[in-house]
Amino acid sequence: MPNMTNTLTIGRLAKAADVNVETIRFYQRRGLIPEPERPPGGVRRYGVNDVERLTFIKTAQQLGFSLNEIGDLLCLEDGAHCQEASIIAEHKLQSVREKIDRLGRIEKVLSEMVARCQVHQGDITCPMIASLYEGFRESGPYTG
Known part of the structure; x- marks a missing residue:
């Protein structure tokens, strides 16, 4: 059964997160945002978690973190690496x-x-x- 929370196209995701579609694609190439599977004959769908991740990235950028640093922080987001995040x-x-x-x-x-x-x-x-x-x-x- 498909995940019902993943209902946004990339265009709607971009609008919801107030970014450009090409920004999302760039972040996907950098490994900051996962690229969902494309269903046969369908369109990739995104959800609330993707909007939240884009918000995280934008907020971190506003604080001066580089994309590499943001990638490091995203790897530590499970809550068990607070010390490492603090060092960054x-x-x-x-x-x-x-x-x-x-x-x-x-x-x-x-x-x-x-x-x-x-x-x-x-x-x-x-x-x-x-x-x-x-x-x-x-x-x-x-x-x-």
């Missing part, structure tokens, strides 16, 4: 904190450049453009 999340958190730190340094340098431009007068070279030609000094955003 801790690495992501550390990466986010490092990005925030770099962005803070970039913001500081850009703020200083803008301030120099606002006090700039005369026919000399623009201080901001000159700074970019000179490169970032020790206080630049990419130094440790």
Whole structure:
């Protein structure tokens, strides 16, 4: 007897999960979403579990997880691997904190450049453009 919960075509699944059909196919090729069997002469059908999995993938992407990391998390979803999932999340958190730190340094340098431009007068070279030609000094955003 066919599973009555699997009633969505790929188009309806895409609409329910607010993604493109090609996104679903891409995720299937990556092994993130299972591709259901096609019944003889029929159309593949998807269900609520597939919508939930797509929601999981989209939410994880919004948090900055790569598709490889998402695949790793999906392999751990049975509830018995909380420690491993936590380690993946801790690495992501550390990466986010490092990005925030770099962005803070970039913001500081850009703020200083803008301030120099606002006090700039005369026919000399623009201080901001000159700074970019000179490169970032020790206080630049990419130094440790």
